Each structure stands twice: as structure tokens, then as C-alpha cells.
Amino acid sequence: MSALAFSGSASSGGARLLIASAVLLLGLLLYTAFLAQQFTAILAIAYIAALLGLFLGWAKLAEPKYSLVCDAEGVRYQHRSGSWCLPWSAFSYCAVPSMEGKSLAYIGFKVTNIDALLTGLPVRLAVKIMTEQRPLYLEAVRQSCGSGQCATELLREKDQYKTSVAVYEGVKAVFAQRMLRLAAATGLELMVPVNVAPEQAESWCRAINKQRLTQLQDPN
The missing domain is CATH 1.10.287 (Helix Hairpins)
Structure with missing residues (x-):
């Protein structure tokens, strides 16, 4: 491809x-x-x-010249602190997320296999992403707590996260829990920041979704 x-x-x-x-x-x-x-x-x-x-x-x-690269294995996010790879079969689609009707400066992925991401996720990169996306996470918490009285409870993060495949501890466990919190607010678990207009980001999403379908139908 x-x-x-x-x-x-x-x-x-x-x-x-x-x-x-x-x-x-x-x-x-x-x-x-x-x-x-x-x-x-x-x-x-x-x-x-x-x-x-x-x-x-x-x-x-x-900063890397390209922040997102799609190859035969999947979608790669390249950051100066490392990179992650999300296989084509590990997500169902990508889209521009929104909160309260406003498009966010991100491309989000609907992850269907979190283990495929967490297994190869560098801890250093996970920490950096959580630091950079903290304002987004706090807004997601606020969205999940309409009364404003449950924010403290929602901000508590367990140091262990279990799936049917593995048990993750420490940084990866916190990262996984934040993915779920983002999904509760936006419908998308994994976010990649972009410095382009929403229309351009949506065009990228269409290209990625099209490539995903092509790759899953004909891996060769």
C-alpha cells in the first residue's frame, strides 16, 4: 500500500x-x-x-515532520518523545471530536482493541501525552459531571487497569482510564492534536478511514 x-x-x-x-x-x-x-x-x-x-x-x-503516518501496519503517531502504532483492526473509525457542539483541534480514534495500543505504548510518550492533553481531560471530566460536585471522584485514577488479555499498572493504567473518560465525553478514546482547520482535519479523517477499509479488505 x-x-x-x-x-x-x-x-x-x-x-x-x-x-x-x-x-x-x-x-x-x-x-x-x-x-x-x-x-x-x-x-x-x-x-x-x-x-x-x-x-x-x-x-x-x-518536532517530527509528519505527526501521523499510515502504513501497512496501521496508523502511527510520531512525537518527539516517541511514537505509538494503532493497527488497522484496532479501531473502527477516526473523526474530529467535539464538545458542546464545538470542534476540537484533535483527530480522535474509536479504539476497539485497547491492548493493541497499550502493549507497545512507550511510558515516556504516555506521560508526555497526558501532560499535553490535561486541559482536554479536565474538560472531559467536567462534561461527565454536570453538577460539578463529582469532579474530585472522577479525577481519582487507579494504578491498575484490567482487560481480558492483560493487566496494566502505573502510567499505562492511568492512560487507559483517561482514554475511557475521553470516550465518555466525545465518543473517541485516542486523541492526536492537529494545528489545522477543522475542514482539513475532517479531510484527513476521511482519507484515513478510506485507507483502513482498503487495508482490511485487501491487506496486500
């Missing part, structure tokens, strides 16, 4: 930002050394902006 690759644009513009920030920093150093009579607050802010630009540019370059 021909591979599909989708870029969430998180890495785009990194080189330009890095170069522009480096030029700005060099200009500030020359100005400070030869022209500035004193180090002012405005000059300090300019230095901070240049250093922040360098950091953000480097961070963008560290």
Missing part, C-alpha cells in the same frame, strides 16, 4: 524562526557593545524575545 502522511504543522517555520531570532540576537549584541549607553528595560525585553524565539525555533525543529 502507499503510505499516507499528515503534518500537524507543529514543525513548520522552525528554521525561519531560529534564523530570525539568531540574527536579532546578534544585532542586539552588536548594538549593546558599540552603541548602547546603558542597558534599558526595552533592551532587556528585546533580548528575552530573541532568546525565546531561539528556543521556540529549536523546539519546532525537534
Whole structure:
């Protein structure tokens, strides 16, 4: 099969930002050394902006070029902290999730075989995903608790999660429970952030769903 690759644009513009920030920093150093009579607050802010630009540019370059790649094995999410693979047979479809009628900046997957994901999920990546998606998770908890009085109970997470196949502990157990909480709020267990318009994300979902059907019908 021909591979599909989708870029969430998180890495785009990194080189330009890095170069522009480096030029700005060099200009500030020359100005400070030869022209500035004193180090002012405005000059300090300019230095901070240049250093922040360098950091953000480097961070963008560290992101994978493609965040989602579809190959013969399934859908792969590529992150600077690692990657996970969701086999074609382990989910029924993907879609743009929504809460309270508003589309979210994610692509979500309806997972039918959680073991296929958890088994190969790197712990470091799981921690990073949970940290980055914490606002989404808290909103999902709020959606599941209309009165606002049960949030504390819903935020309690067990350190063990059982399926018919295996028992998961620690980080993977918490990750699995959060998947279920997201599914209760959106109908989708697994989320991938995207920095594109909802229409573009929906187009990606259609392409992935079409590829899934093709792959399951004709694996070769």
C-alpha cells in the first residue's frame, strides 16, 4: 500500500524562526557593545524575545515532520518523545471530536482493541501525552459531571487497569482510564492534536478511514 502522511504543522517555520531570532540576537549584541549607553528595560525585553524565539525555533525543529503516518501496519503517531502504532483492526473509525457542539483541534480514534495500543505504548510518550492533553481531560471530566460536585471522584485514577488479555499498572493504567473518560465525553478514546482547520482535519479523517477499509479488505 502507499503510505499516507499528515503534518500537524507543529514543525513548520522552525528554521525561519531560529534564523530570525539568531540574527536579532546578534544585532542586539552588536548594538549593546558599540552603541548602547546603558542597558534599558526595552533592551532587556528585546533580548528575552530573541532568546525565546531561539528556543521556540529549536523546539519546532525537534518536532517530527509528519505527526501521523499510515502504513501497512496501521496508523502511527510520531512525537518527539516517541511514537505509538494503532493497527488497522484496532479501531473502527477516526473523526474530529467535539464538545458542546464545538470542534476540537484533535483527530480522535474509536479504539476497539485497547491492548493493541497499550502493549507497545512507550511510558515516556504516555506521560508526555497526558501532560499535553490535561486541559482536554479536565474538560472531559467536567462534561461527565454536570453538577460539578463529582469532579474530585472522577479525577481519582487507579494504578491498575484490567482487560481480558492483560493487566496494566502505573502510567499505562492511568492512560487507559483517561482514554475511557475521553470516550465518555466525545465518543473517541485516542486523541492526536492537529494545528489545522477543522475542514482539513475532517479531510484527513476521511482519507484515513478510506485507507483502513482498503487495508482490511485487501491487506496486500
